[in-house]
Amino acid sequence: MNEPGQVLINRKEIAQKVEELAFSINQDYQNESVLFVGVLKGAVVFLADLIRYMSIPVEIDFMAVSSYGNSTKSSGEVRILKDLEQSIDHKNVLIVEDIMDTGLTLQFLSKTLHQRHPLSIQVVTLLDKPQKRLVNIHPDYLGFTIGDNFVVGYGLDFGEKFRELPDIHVLNQ
Ligand code: IMP
Numbered sequence: 001m002n003e004p005g006q007v008l009i010n011r012k013e014i015a016q017k018v019e020e021l022a023f024s025i026n027q028d029y030q031n032e033s034v035l036f037v038g039v040l041k042g043a044v045v046f047l048a049d050l051i052r053y054m055s056i057p058v059e060i061d062f063m064a065v066s067s068y069g070n071s072t073k074s075s076g077e078v079r080i081l082k083d084l085e086q087s088i089d090h091k092n093v094l095i096v097e098d099i100m101d102t103g104l105t106l107q108f109l110s111k112t113l114h115q116r117h118p119l120s121i122q123v124v125t126l127l128d129k130p131q132k133r134l135v136n137i138h139p140d141y142l143g144f145t146i147g148d149n150f151v152v153g154y155g156l157d158f159g160e161k162f163r164e165l166p167d168i169h170v171l172n173q
Pocket residue numbers: 039042067068074097098099100101102103104105106149150151152156157158
């Protein structure tokens with residue numbers, strides 16, 4: 001068990017959604033530049049697809065925070081494992097996340113980055129699992145709302161596996 005099961009969101013649906021999200025982001029920021037902050041490692045594939053639709057000047061950087069390890073449950077504790085390489089003072093920051101579950105990761109990241117005086121800060125997440133939310137936080141841009149299943153593929157892993165799958169699958173547990 002713990003193998004990828006049926007496809008929940010296929011590559012075509014993902015590609016279309018990424019283009020839609022990019023369209024909104026381009027419109028909202030108009031001629032401003034934006035620093036995309038990818039949350040390692042899951043958001044790497046999403047970020048790479050998203051930035052290729054951007055018509056505004058974009059910079060990218062990455063942060064890594066502690067993850068679930070090999071478990072599919074959140075420990076509720078968040079730590080910075082890798083920080084940004086630059087100051088975000090007076091920059092528009094867009095946090096790019098793969099999936100939002102309890103919301104603890106994004107709450108921590110938003111709080112932490114807010115303290116660094118960016119010009120603005122927004123969040124885009126490809127997936128949202130609202131059923132396990134522990135904090136009152138909403139993404140500014142959202143791809144898909146899904147049920148309380150553990151999913152893999154398109155950057156998302158289970159114990160570092162299955163990130164390379166082009167579609168998003170439910171994990172058979
Ligand atoms: P949160 O802090 O509970 O919102 O968890 C967010 C993080 O948990 C995401 O960045 C993912 O790395 C991981 N995560 C949550 N649900 C899943 C899932 O279904 N598949 C893969 N990773 C997940």
